[in-house]
Amino acid sequence: MSDAVMPAAKKMLDFAIDGVPMQAVDGQTVIQAARANGVEIPHFCWHPQLSVPGNCRICMVEIEQDSGDPWFDIACNMPVTAGMRVLTKSEKIKTLNQDTMQFITLNHPVDCGVCNKSGECLLQDYHYELNGAASKSRDPKTHATKFFPLSDRIMLDNERCIMCTLCVRFTNEVSGSKALGAVNRGDHALIRPAEDADFNLDVYSDNVIDLCPVGALLSTELMTHARVWYLQATKSVCPGCERGCSIDVWHRKHEWKLNALDPRLNTTIDRITPHENPEVNGLWVCNKARDLAQLFERPRAEQSLQRGAPVDLSAAIAAAAKLMAAAKKPVAIVSSWGSNEELAAFHAAFGTTVPGFVKADHLPLPGEVIEDHLLIKPDKNPNRKAALALYPALPERVSDALPADTDVVLVWGEGFDSALVPSGAKVIRLDSYAHAANSTADVFIPISVQTERNGHYTNFKGVVTPFEACFPVKPSIVHAEALFTALAAGTPV
Amino acid sequence: MKFFMNFPVTETSHTLVEYRTRLGYQALEKALRMTPTDVTKEVAAAGLLGHGGAAFPAGRKWGVVKLGDGEPHYVCMNADEGEPGTFKDRWLMECVPHMALEGLIIGSYALEGRHAFIYIRGEFDLAHRRMAEAIEEAYAAGLLGENILGTGYSLDVVLYRGAGSYVCGEASAMLASLEGKKGWPRNRPPRLTVKGLYQKPTVVNNVETLANVPVILRLGATEFRKVGTPKSPGTQMISISGHIAKPGVYEVEYGYSWTKFIYEDCGGMQNGKALKCIIPGGVSTKLLSASEIEGVTLDHNSAVAAGSQVGSGGMIAIAEGTCMVRLAAVIQRFYHHESCGQCTPCRQGMGWMERILNRIVAGGGRPEDIDQLYKISEANDGTTICSLGDSAGYACSAILDHYREEFEYYITNGRSMYDGNLTVDDPFATSPFATSPFANALVGAAS
Numbered sequence: 054m055s056d057a058v059m060p061a062a063k064k065m066l067d068f069a070i071d072g073v074p075m076q077a078v079d080g081q082t083v084i085q086a087a088r089a090n091g092v093e094i095p096h097f098c099w100h101p102q103l104s105v106p107g108n109c110r111i112c113m114v115e116i117e118q119d120s121g122d123p124w125f126d127i128a129c130n131m132p133v134t135a136g137m138r139v140l141t142k143s144e145k146i147k148t149l150n151q152d153t154m155q156f157i158t159l160n161h162p163v164d165c166g167v168c169n170k171s172g173e174c175l176l177q178d179y180h181y182e183l184n185g186a187a188s189k190s191r192d193p194k195t196h197a198t199k200f201f202p203l204s205d206r207i208m209l210d211n212e213r214c215i216m217c218t219l220c221v222r223f224t225n226e227v228s229g230s231k232a233l234g235a236v237n238r239g240d241h242a243l244i245r246p247a248e249d250a251d252f253n254l255d256v257y258s259d260n261v262i263d264l265c266p267v268g269a270l271l272s273t274e275l276m277t278h279a280r281v282w283y284l285q286a287t288k289s290v291c292p293g294c295e296r297g298c299s300i301d302v303w304h305r306k307h308e309w310k311l312n313a314l315d316p317r318l319n320t321t322i323d324r325i326t327p328h329e330n331p332e333v334n335g336l337w338v339c340n341k342a343r344d345l346a347q348l349f350e351r352p353r354a355e356q357s358l359q360r361g362a363p364v365d366l367s368a369a370i371a372a373a374a375k376l377m378a379a380a381k382k383p384v385a386i387v388s389s390w391g392s393n394e395e396l397a398a399f400h401a402a403f404g405t406t407v408p409g410f411v412k413a414d415h416l417p418l419p420g421e422v423i424e425d426h427l428l429i430k431p432d433k434n435p436n437r438k439a440a441l442a443l444y445p446a447l448p449e450r451v452s453d454a455l456p457a458d459t460d461v462v463l464v465w466g467e468g469f470d471s472a473l474v475p476s477g478a479k480v481i482r483l484d485s486y487a488h489a490a491n492s493t494a495d496v497f498i499p500i501s502v503q504t505e506r507n508g509h510y511t512n513f514k515g516v517v518t519p520f521e522a523c524f525p526v527k528p529s530i531v532h533a534e535a536l537f538t539a540l541a542a543g544t545p546v
Numbered sequence: 547m548k549f550f551m552n553f554p555v556t557e558t559s560h561t562l563v564e565y566r567t568r569l570g571y572q573a574l575e576k577a578l579r580m581t582p583t584d585v586t587k588e589v590a591a592a593g594l595l596g597h598g599g600a601a602f603p604a605g606r607k608w609g610v611v612k613l614g615d616g617e618p619h620y621v622c623m624n625a626d627e628g629e630p631g632t633f634k635d636r637w638l639m640e641c642v643p644h645m646a647l648e649g650l651i652i653g654s655y656a657l658e659g660r661h662a663f664i665y666i667r668g669e670f671d672l673a674h675r676r677m678a679e680a681i682e683e684a685y686a687a688g689l690l691g692e693n694i695l696g697t698g699y700s701l702d703v704v705l706y707r708g709a710g711s712y713v714c715g716e717a718s719a720m721l722a723s724l725e726g727k728k729g730w731p732r733n734r735p736p737r738l739t740v741k742g743l744y745q746k747p748t749v750v751n752n753v754e755t756l757a758n759v760p761v762i763l764r765l766g767a768t769e770f771r772k773v774g775t776p777k778s779p780g781t782q783m784i785s786i787s788g789h790i791a792k793p794g795v796y797e798v799e800y801g802y803s804w805t806k807f808i809y810e811d812c813g814g815m816q817n818g819k820a821l822k823c824i825i826p827g828g829v830s831t832k833l834l835s836a837s838e839i840e841g842v843t844l845d846h847n848s849a850v851a852a853g854s855q856v857g858s859g860g861m862i863a864i865a866e867g868t869c870m871v872r873l874a875a876v877i878q879r880f881y882h883h884e885s886c887g888q889c890t891p892c893r894q895g896m897g898w899m900e901r902i903l904n905r906i907v908a909g910g911g912r913p914e915d916i917d918q919l920y921k922i923s924e925a926n927d928g929t930t931i932c933s934l935g936d937s938a939g940y941a942c943s944a945i946l947d948h949y950r951e952e953f954e955y956y957i958t959n960g961r962s963m964y965d966g967n968l969t970v971d972d973p974f975a976t977s978p979f980a981t982s983p984f985a986n987a988l989v990g991a992a993s
Contacts, residue, residue, distance in 0.1 A: 105733065106730075106733070106888065107733040107889065107931055108888055108889050108890065108931075109889070109890050110889055110890045110891055110929055110930070111890075113929065125928060125929070127733070130733040130735070132735070149925070149929060152891070152921075152925035152929075153890055153891065153925075153929075155925075156890045156891050156893075156894035156895060156898075156925070157890055157894070159894045159897075159898055160894065160897075189918060189921075190898060191912065191914075192898070192901045192902065192905060195897065215890070216887060216888070216890075216893060218888075234728065235728060235887070237887065238711070238713075238883070238884065238885060238886055238887045239882055239883065239884075239885035239886070239887045239892075239893055239896055239897060240882075240885075240887065240893055240894055240896070240897040241887070242886075242887030242888075242893065
């Protein structure tokens with residue numbers, strides 16, 4: 054690379070935090086530089102991807118000076134300068150932090166016991182870390198609206214709100230809906246929907262729940278459903294579109310499994326949150342990802358069928374293998390929801406003997422946003438890119454892929470109409486969900502869903518992201534990856 | 547020497563015709579023949595200090611803006627005069643609107659601005675109408691708009707009416723309001739002269755500051771400096787109110803005797819009462835007791851040396867017999883009402899202070915309340931985005947510093963030391979509630 058096209062080297066500045074020498078990139082603020090060097094400065098209103106209002110004042114730091122008194126400012130808005138000596142734990146800063154915590158908790162209700170943010174609340178954490186003192190106020194707290202629905206999905210508890218305005222800035226600067234604002238002044242200030250906007254129409258609205266550092270913004274669904282300490286997160290990938298956002302799937306911890314209630318509650322998705330992935334989705338996900346529970350928890354197919362009659366799993370596999378072995382003109386309809394591993398297994402099993410065509414398992418639903426400026430992509434399948442690397446797309450005229458002399462059609466996944474199969478051809482269906490088409494197939498074998506297996510998806514940009522199993526698979530259900538090998542070899546899984 | 551109040555106020559004295567008879571717009575003609583840099587140098591040489599309260603040198607503020615940088619530059623006239631006790635800018639806009647407007651045009655020329663803004667307090671009806679008329683007259687006379695006075699310089703002025711929020715008088719909050727956003731102050735850096743209105747270099751000047759600019763250009767910096775003191779040149783408009791015999795707007799030369807101003811020019815206190823204290827420049831400045839202003843002159847250095855500021859020139863005279871606890875509660879009610887609610891210490895601290903003061907006034911004060919008020923003031927000092935939190939703290943702590951015994955009396959007795967006869971025939975002394983733990987509150991409520 055010639056010098057002319059070499060990017061200009063970023064100027065580095067030497068500075069120190071609490072006596073430890075560090076380096077910062079010129080232009081970084083103290084809070085950014087501290088983070089880059091592994092030092093966490095407390096903050097409520099600061100966010101790496103949002104503007105800096107400096108509202109909360111908890112990130113106050115002291116700057117030592119050779120001549121003159123030290124001075125104090127907020128770390129989130131103060132640029133690092135060469136030779137700067139920052140103190141984050143001086144006596145003055147401790148006092149300021151305690152004062153700020155006194156202010157923040159002044160009118161904040163002490164309702165951690167019933168607050169859904171409890172366990173994840175920054176205010177709770179900082180109170181232990183920075184203050185830990187009882188309130189110095191002897192006057193009653195001011196009260197505000199306890200339950201104000203900001204949208205159908207989000208409930209605002211004004212008494213807990215500390216006016217950090219992260220939610221307002223998110224709708225202004227990221228989602229673009231400009232749906233939220235602040236009304237009134239002083240300690241009467243409230244977050245409210247903008248008069249000319251509808252927060253329901255913001256397809257990224259649920260991100261404000263994660264952004265809220267306290268329990269002011271809550272998911273209407275989760276607030277009556279689960280507490281965070283009962284849950285654990287499993288890293289996964291949103292299959293809602295070809296973006297393949299990294300997510301965390303939250304579900305009940307093993308040690309908190311419910312014995313007395315419906316055991317199915319132990320394998321439900323309690324919430325979805327974004328998992329930071331700068332290459333794919335940054336820090337955000339859309340509401341479709343949040344609603345994955347609705348997608349994954351549709352009525353499952355758990356019983357193998359042979360011409361509509363229940364059969365044992367091994368019998369169904371044997372019957373399907375027999376059909377495949379006897380087929381003279383077989384065709385496979387390949388799922389674009391299969392993982393890279395499943396696609397590789399399929400290709401290894403049938404790659405040279407069975408022609409395959411990739412179908413769209415899911416199409417946009419009525420009213421769904423097709424594409425937008427931020428994350429949402431038009432193809433609503435997570436792994437079409439990887440599937441198309443192995444097989445061509447199913448042509449618009451399906452008969453071009455399924456000639457009249459096709460004798461066996463292997464349909465993998467959802468989104469394929471059995472009526473398109475040439476008459477006389479045998480049909481083997483592999484699916485996870487209950488569909489009427491399952492019972493019309495010659496052989497139906499239930500396969501696992503994403504939350505029951507490990508794997509990888511390749512998104513539209515070619516970024517490969519892993520997902521992990523959160524729930525056990527039932528004995529009557531088989532992993533597609535193992536099934537393909539068995540079908541090709543005619544052996545049991 | 548009077549710069550502003552040197553003409554009889556009549557029904558037409560605010561018009562362009564009459565302003566021109568008082569040499570109006572001669573300074574503009576002179577300025578337009580100078581280079582913009584020279585205009586700034588002249589203002590800087592005059593030593594003009596900002597008249598909004600902070601007293602920052604206007605010429606230095608103008609000089610920070612880089613000319614010819616290809617960016618639009620804006621000058622904003624801060625006419626959102628909301629400091630309690632301050633009403634001198636209103637007088638200027640009602641009586642000499644062209645003077646401030648001329649200053650705004652000269653300032654915009656000096657900063658190579660194409661658009662200028664006047665942010666006027668929403669409640670100022672007459673001032674708004676007078677300023678709107680003045681702008682209209684200036685456009686008609688070729689003093690605004692395209693090719694001003696045939697010099698090739700063009701300027702448009704936008705008159706924007708605020709919605710009545712005290713904090714919108716703070717420069718950065720004012721710009722946010724002008725941009726159509728909620729009037730919340732911004733953090734500095736960057737300074738407004740670097741990224742101000744619409745993120746472009748912007749100078750915000752008070753009405754009186756800009757009204758001084760034509761005087762400087764017309765007289766010249768050297769002549770201007772002959773008025774006032776070396777460090778505070780010129781005059782100061784002072785609006786005085788409270789228990790003063792002759793409240794109103796006065797123009798005094800910097801360096802004028804404070805006691806002379808109060809006892810001679812303003813006629814002393816109403817009903818011959820003694821002066822208890824002065825809030826010198828709006829309630830945001832620290833009060834000074836009657837004895838503290840003796841020997842002090844009306845200029846920035848002298849006021850600072852005495853422990854306060856000239857501030858916005860909104861002076862409030864308080865007579866002997868005034869309950870300072872109740873005064874503190876009233877002042878704090880204002881700050882609580884006007885705190886914008888953006889940053890934590892001010893948003894929560896203002897309400898907390900008001901609740902404590904209200905409780906003391908209602909007779910339910912506790913001995914620890916005084917220390918708590920100090921503590922809240924201290925926690926607001928220098929920790930807020932704008933200076934509203936600091937100011938409220940200064941106002942309260944200055945009253946506590948001077949009149950702590952009044953608070954202690956109020957807390958101990960559940961009533962003000964200026965209320966009725968507290969030693970004889972106290973109706974509550976024999977009350978069945980006297981021994982109740984809520985006695986203080988009951989007494990306070992009844993009184």
